[in-house]
Amino acid sequence: MQERLKELQTEALEKISQTSDLKELNDIRVSYLGKKGPITEVLKGMGKLSAEERPKMGALANEVRDAIAAGIEEKQKHLEEAAVHEKLAAEKIDVTLPGRPVKTGNHHPLTRIIEEIEDLFIGMGYTVAEGPEVEKDYYNFEALNLPKDHPARDMQDSFYITEETLLRTQTSPVQARTMEKHDGKGPVKIICPGKVFRRDNDDATHSHQFMQIEGLVVGENIRMTDLKGTLEVFAKKLFGEDREIRMRPSFFPFTEPSVEVDVSCFKCGGKGCNICKKTGWIEILGSGMVHPNVLEMSGFDSKKYSGFAFGMGVERIAMLKYGVEDIRHFYTNDVRFLNNFQVHE
Amino acid sequence: MYVSYKWLQEYVDLSGVSPEELAEKITKSGIEVEGVETLNEGISGVVVGYVQEREQHPNADKLNKCLVDIGAEEPVQIICGAANVDKGQKVAVATVGAVLPGNFKIKKAKLRGEESHGMICSLQELGFESKLVAKEFAEGIYNFPQDTEVGLDALEQLHRDDQVLELGLTPNRADCLSMLGVAYEVAAILGKEVKFPVSEVETSSEKAADYIQVTVDAKEDNPLYVAKVIKNVKIGPSPLWMQARLTAAGIRPHNNVVDITNYILLEYGQPLHAFDYDRLDSKEILVRRAKDGEEIITLDDAKRKLTTDHLVITNGENPIALAGVMGGANSEVQADTTNVLLESAYFIGGPVRKASRDHGLRSEASARYEKGVDPNRVRAAAERAAQLLAEYADGEVLEGSVEADSLSVEPAVVSVTLEKINRVLGTDLNMKDVEDIFSRLQFETATDNGTIIVTVPTRRGDITIEEDLIEEVGRLFGYNNLASTLPIGSATPGHLTPYQNKRRMVRHYLEGAGLYQAVTYSLTNESKAAQYALEKREPVRLAMPMSEDRSVLRLSIIPQLLEVLKYNTARQNDSLAVYETGAVFLANGSDELPEEREHLAGAVTGLWHSHLWQGEKKPVDFFVVKGILEGLFEKLGISSAVEFRQSEKEGMHPGRTAEIYLSGTSVGFIGQTHPTVEKEYDLKETYAFELSLKAILEADVPPLQYVAIPRFPSITRDIALVVDKEKAAGELESIIKEAGGALLKEVQVFDLYEGERMEPGKKSIAFSLKYFDPDRTLTDEEVVKAHDIVLNAVKEKAGAVLRG
Numbered sequence A: 001m002q003e004r005l006k007e008l009q010t011e012a013l014e015k016i017s018q019t020s021d022l023k024e025l026n027d028i029r030v031s032y033l034g035k036k037g038p039i040t041e042v043l044k045g046m047g048k049l050s051a052e053e054r055p056k057m058g059a060l061a062n063e064v065r066d067a068i069a070a071g072i073e074e075k076q077k078h079l080e081e082a083a084v085h086e087k088l089a090a091e092k093i094d095v096t097l098p099g100r101p102v103k104t105g106n107h108h109p110l111t112r113i114i115e116e117i118e119d120l121f122i123g124m125g126y127t128v129a130e131g132p133e134v135e136k137d138y139y140n141f142e143a144l145n146l147p148k149d150h151p152a153r154d155m156q157d158s159f160y161i162t163e164e165t166l167l168r169t170q171t172s173p174v175q176a177r178t179m180e181k182h183d184g185k186g187p188v189k190i191i192c193p194g195k196v197f198r199r200d201n202d203d204a205t206h207s208h209q210f211m212q213i214e215g216l217v218v219g220e221n222i223r224m225t226d227l228k229g230t231l232e233v234f235a236k237k238l239f240g241e242d243r244e245i246r247m248r249p250s251f252f253p254f255t256e257p258s259v260e261v262d263v264s265c266f267k268c269g270g271k272g273c274n275i276c277k278k279t280g281w282i283e284i285l286g287s288g289m290v291h292p293n294v295l296e297m298s299g300f301d302s303k304k305y306s307g308f309a310f311g312m313g314v315e316r317i318a319m320l321k322y323g324v325e326d327i328r329h330f331y332t333n334d335v336r337f338l339n340n341f342q343v344h345e
Numbered sequence B: 001m002y003v004s005y006k007w008l009q010e011y012v013d014l015s016g017v018s019p020e021e022l023a024e025k026i027t028k029s030g031i032e033v034e035g036v037e038t039l040n041e042g043i044s045g046v047v048v049g050y051v052q053e054r055e056q057h058p059n060a061d062k063l064n065k066c067l068v069d070i071g072a073e074e075p076v077q078i079i080c081g082a083a084n085v086d087k088g089q090k091v092a093v094a095t096v097g098a099v100l101p102g103n104f105k106i107k108k109a110k111l112r113g114e115e116s117h118g119m120i121c122s123l124q125e126l127g128f129e130s131k132l133v134a135k136e137f138a139e140g141i142y143n144f145p146q147d148t149e150v151g152l153d154a155l156e157q158l159h160r161d162d163q164v165l166e167l168g169l170t171p172n173r174a175d176c177l178s179m180l181g182v183a184y185e186v187a188a189i190l191g192k193e194v195k196f197p198v199s200e201v202e203t204s205s206e207k208a209a210d211y212i213q214v215t216v217d218a219k220e221d222n223p224l225y226v227a228k229v230i231k232n233v234k235i236g237p238s239p240l241w242m243q244a245r246l247t248a249a250g251i252r253p254h255n256n257v258v259d260i261t262n263y264i265l266l267e268y269g270q271p272l273h274a275f276d277y278d279r280l281d282s283k284e285i286l287v288r289r290a291k292d293g294e295e296i297i298t299l300d301d302a303k304r305k306l307t308t309d310h311l312v313i314t315n316g317e318n319p320i321a322l323a324g325v326m327g328g329a330n331s332e333v334q335a336d337t338t339n340v341l342l343e344s345a346y347f348i349g350g351p352v353r354k355a356s357r358d359h360g361l362r363s364e365a366s367a368r369y370e371k372g373v374d375p376n377r378v379r380a381a382a383e384r385a386a387q388l389l390a391e392y393a394d395g396e397v398l399e400g401s402v403e404a405d406s407l408s409v410e411p412a413v414v415s416v417t418l419e420k421i422n423r424v425l426g427t428d429l430n431m432k433d434v435e436d437i438f439s440r441l442q443f444e445t446a447t448d449n450g451t452i453i454v455t456v457p458t459r460r461g462d463i464t465i466e467e468d469l470i471e472e473v474g475r476l477f478g479y480n481n482l483a484s485t486l487p488i489g490s491a492t493p494g495h496l497t498p499y500q501n502k503r504r505m506v507r508h509y510l511e512g513a514g515l516y517q518a519v520t521y522s523l524t525n526e527s528k529a530a531q532y533a534l535e536k537r538e539p540v541r542l543a544m545p546m547s548e549d550r551s552v553l554r555l556s557i558i559p560q561l562l563e564v565l566k567y568n569t570a571r572q573n574d575s576l577a578v579y580e581t582g583a584v585f586l587a588n589g590s591d592e593l594p595e596e597r598e599h600l601a602g603a604v605t606g607l608w609h610s611h612l613w614q615g616e617k618k619p620v621d622f623f624v625v626k627g628i629l630e631g632l633f634e635k636l637g638i639s640s641a642v643e644f645r646q647s648e649k650e651g652m653h654p655g656r657t658a659e660i661y662l663s664g665t666s667v668g669f670i671g672q673t674h675p676t677v678e679k680e681y682d683l684k685e686t687y688a689f690e691l692s693l694k695a696i697l698e699a700d701v702p703p704l705q706y707v708a709i710p711r712f713p714s715i716t717r718d719i720a721l722v723v724d725k726e727k728a729a730g731e732l733e734s735i736i737k738e739a740g741g742a743l744l745k746e747v748q749v750f751d752l753y754e755g756e757r758m759e760p761g762k763k764s765i766a767f768s769l770k771y772f773d774p775d776r777t778l779t780d781e782e783v784v785k786a787h788d789i790v791l792n793a794v795k796e797k798a799g800a801v802l803r804g
């Protein structure tokens, strides 16, 4: 009997090792370990054994059973793993094929520049002021110290609609309107982006419509050194930490003193190249201390208040920063151009 | 203003300062030097030659064979094509080996069988601008005066060994429209003195007053008129140095008399005019406003119709000059002129500007009067001109001047405190620093307890208030010497307004959804302006457009976006999605500002999605674009207040267009553009929308509040409704929502069937209805009850039958 059990174990384990199929394995389980299986059959003959041998034989039978069951379990695990492996192998894909595109658009480069500048100045306590694109002659010129017969009006040939209304030639009227709203009380700290219009024929460097962004600070004891410090922060943010600025005296009717501001060339660092026309400097904006007439006309006491203002062409900044060679690209909206500005810096 | 470096040296000591260094210094102190031009740049080997012989070229009608003495041992043979070359002339010869502008090298050549050892040059060939070459040499070679020595460097003889600084003058610096003005500026920058020209002239015993009488009627327009009489002038060319200085400054030489008036204009900034005394037809000058309809023929032979806005010089009867702008042809100095009446006058800018505008005549004179001349130079300029006329035109200057003078010249006195200077500039200057700067400018100063009282010379009419003085101090102190600070004072919170914030979100959302932001022109043409307007209103028209295509302001953005799609489609990008936010303009009539509304518009054409290797290719359709807008409304918190209603709109597909309502008010539309429009723009199927951005961003939205996640299960019921084909899904949805009451939380269309298994004219729409109560589990009976009400409602209100 003992031999028979040993035989069964060897036989079963042999079968288990030979099978490579889960169903066959299950059949083996049923045939050896089932209630009608050979082990049960063998144990039926236990009645003939002595009382001493019976427990021994019982224990042996259980051993054999466990051995077969363990063999089956191990084999099953093995076969299942192999099956998973095979399935995964069959599921292999070419990961170098292109993914399903998620198409996104992006900001127009002019908006990109404007938002960058807005955010910088918002961080310094400015708010963003906007105003109408069709303006009254008064706000566009007169309130900015440009009376009707002022020779400087020649500097900006304008699109008039009627004698008293025109397409604004600058975003400065927003400054005049904002100051007027402040009722003579400071501080005023605004940044004004927007479209402006001049009578120019469109070519690579001129556009009858373009964007400007201006800034204005009015308060008690605003100094020219504050203007310089503010513009330095601006230039470094927009063109890089190593940039320096240079102020050259100039003339604008609404500021006195007036300065034009150059930034050290970000391409050559000041050594001179084609971008800076060999000067090492690039003109980027006009600015100055707000003219007392402008303060007074907008209801501020020029004895008590002073201020600075600055303004720049957004296209010019974008052209310099991104190396765009033709201003018309900004308005034809060729997707091959727009797509250049996908990258988030 | 073009400034000859050599000429400037006559007034200021420039030793040790090269033209380039000078340019840099001037720029840093306030006047931008836009360029420095070397007049003889790239030219060498050109000498003065003497044409000994000239004969016709044996083989060519239009060529001359010349024998020219160039100061070498032997004269050389030169073939010359100029018609005006002749024996006995002193000419400019580019010798063999010479280089002319454009790196043009002169070599020995053979022309039609005849040797040519060089080239006889025109001034243009020597780098002169055509418009600056005296008329007699404009069409051919140049002739030197006979006393010019052969063999000398021709460019030096022409005084072209010079450099010219181009000053970009801002309108306030009219003082630098003269060499003397520039001299003052340069002297202040360099800390040097200004040397004045001397005008000493012997006068004849005859008195000018016996020859002319001057009356000014229009005293306000012409406070000072100075007339001098110079007799027996000999008209001829002016000296070469004078011609060279005029040319360098951009003025063409004419004859000695005219050149001298122009020379003084450049030197003093004071325009002068020379009349032919004998052609005046009277002994009288009368300055008055023109009569309406009066006429004058100006020097350029154009007949000008005048009005009372214009100031004229007359001979007592008829106009002989348009004051401050241009002389009359009737009194022009000509080759036979012997007696000259010289005018030096102070005209006010207004009428000069008006005349210059009205007649499209901008002259060197009018430019200066418009910006204002120095009243204190009127007489000095006349004296200096008289001296030059005596010297270079052999004129006899009559004693005295005849004047009409109602001018009172009081130099402006402007004060500023040291404290204010330092407060505005942010500097720490002391009194001496400031006084020193004013003394360099040659401004007289007096100080009184911290206040500096400055007497501003009349040449600096731009300085009228203390800020002007502060600017003078600032620029000469040097802005680059300023410290850098940031404003101090009460803190201001920087922020965007809710509107600006939401607008940024709209942009980011649409870009995330696949649309590129476009920026287009606000000006368009009449037919496009109003094509897709949300509100039909008159467009705003420019008074004087530059072109028809940019003549009115847009009422809608869509046409501009269609242009963008067209532009890209023509460049092989026929699948594209763009949007723009920007103003449209609705006229309000006369001098009122138009109403400006900010709109949001988008246009999508071609394939919306394609992923070719997986076989995916989906053209844009209505629901793609509608879905984008629905997502946007969701983000803005207004989706429950928005409704899309079937509608028709010009330029849009009549069956595929919806008007968009926000709380019952139309705020825009969406749809397919009409196929004829698509054809016009060469586009594939295209969908567009335009909305009032203001309306959707400013809609009332309750403040954000968290809604608890439901803790109890919901019960979903699906229904398929058979309705007339025309019945809108949106209408059914509204009926269901209304009838469903508080328990019905969600309604979704999940199927649409219009196939052959339907009765003709019918369709089936299936909705999924989700019921739940946040506070408890619903019972079946409750749901059945609510659902029955819904079924009844769609049956009664929409004739819907439950599909079995």
Ligand SMILES: [Zn+2]
Pocket (backbone or CB within 6 Å): A265, A266, A267, A268, A269, A270, A271, A272, A273, A274, A275, A276, A277, A278, A280, A281
């Ligand atoms: Zn550079």
